[in-house]
Amino acid sequence: MIVGERKSVTEILEMTKGYDRIFVAGCGTCVTVCLAGGEKEVSVLSSLLKINGKKQGHEVKVVEGTIERQCEREWVGEMKDKVRDAEAVLSMACGIGVQLVAEMYPEKPVLPALNTTLMGFPTQHAIWLENCRACGDCILHLTGGICPVTRCAKQLMNGPCGGSQNGKCEVDSQTDCAWALIYYKLKAMDRLDWMSKIQPPKRWDIAGHSGPRKTVKEEEVVP
Numbered sequence: 001m002i003v004g005e006r007k008s009v010t011e012i013l014e015m016t017k018g019y020d021r022i023f024v025a026g027c028g029t030c031v032t033v034c035l036a037g038g039e040k041e042v043s044v045l046s047s048l049l050k051i052n053g054k055k056q057g058h059e060v061k062v063v064e065g066t067i068e069r070q071c072e073r074e075w076v077g078e079m080k081d082k083v084r085d086a087e088a089v090l091s092m093a094c095g096i097g098v099q100l101v102a103e104m105y106p107e108k109p110v111l112p113a114l115n116t117t118l119m120g121f122p123t124q125h126a127i128w129l130e131n132c133r134a135c136g137d138c139i140l141h142l143t144g145g146i147c148p149v150t151r152c153a154k155q156l157m158n159g160p161c162g163g164s165q166n167g168k169c170e171v172d173s174q175t176d177c178a179w180a181l182i183y184y185k186l187k188a189m190d191r192l193d194w195m196s197k198i199q200p201p202k203r204w205d206i207a208g209h210s211g212p213r214k215t216v217k218e219e220e221v222v223p
């Protein structure tokens with residue numbers, strides 16, 4: 001899932017300064033699960049904006065609303081009344097949701113309340129580990145389901161680099177060496193022979209390093 005974390009209160013108050021009618025928009029999918037932008041977080045942030053308004057000596061009218069997904073037009077369309085009545089939308093979605101709301105309501109300022117940090121899964125409650133960077137050419141079938149693009153600090157396709165110590169990465173001793181993990185996983189699968197297969201250079205051109213990418217499912221496109 002996509003993981004985000006709320007921006008600092010100082011930053012949020014700075015970006016909302018001057019707006020007295022704010023729609024705080026939550027998203028019910030990834031950012032709800034990662035405890036950053038669901039109903040509960042919307043409620044906390046709304047209270048904070050109101051309290052700050054009072055402290056500044058004026059009333060800030062805050063409307064709350066959490067839709068299923070801010071990354072789909074159908075759901076974002078349902079926000080139209082709340083968006084219309086607000087001076088600004090403070091979106092608690094990931095950057096994708098913020099951009100879709102901004103595109104669909106071009107006359108409104110749409111402000112990001114979160115920093116979108118990574119795609120990953122939780123390793124324990126409230127801790128998420130990045131494990132995919134959407135490189136566009138997945139090789140997990142060759143690496144025992146462990147992603148070197150994301151989890152090797154040098155993004156080596158043919159690791160390890162030789163600096164790994166006791167299973168930890170030489171770049172960060174707190175982090176597992178991805179290639180050590182791959183080695184042990186392949187060993188457990190009795191497929192260590194895969195380690196000696198040379199992987200070709202990574203196609204960084206399709207990994208998003210040269211502008212935005214597009215996925216098209218031709219058979220489903222309505223002309």
Ligand code: SF4
Binds near residue numbers: 133134137148149150
């Ligand atoms: S190889 Fe690419 S697509 Fe597969 S998990 Fe890694 S970054 Fe994601």
Ligand code: SF4
Binds near residue numbers: 163168169176179
């Ligand atoms: S120690 Fe392992 S994870 Fe770190 S850069 Fe080298 S191969 Fe990659």
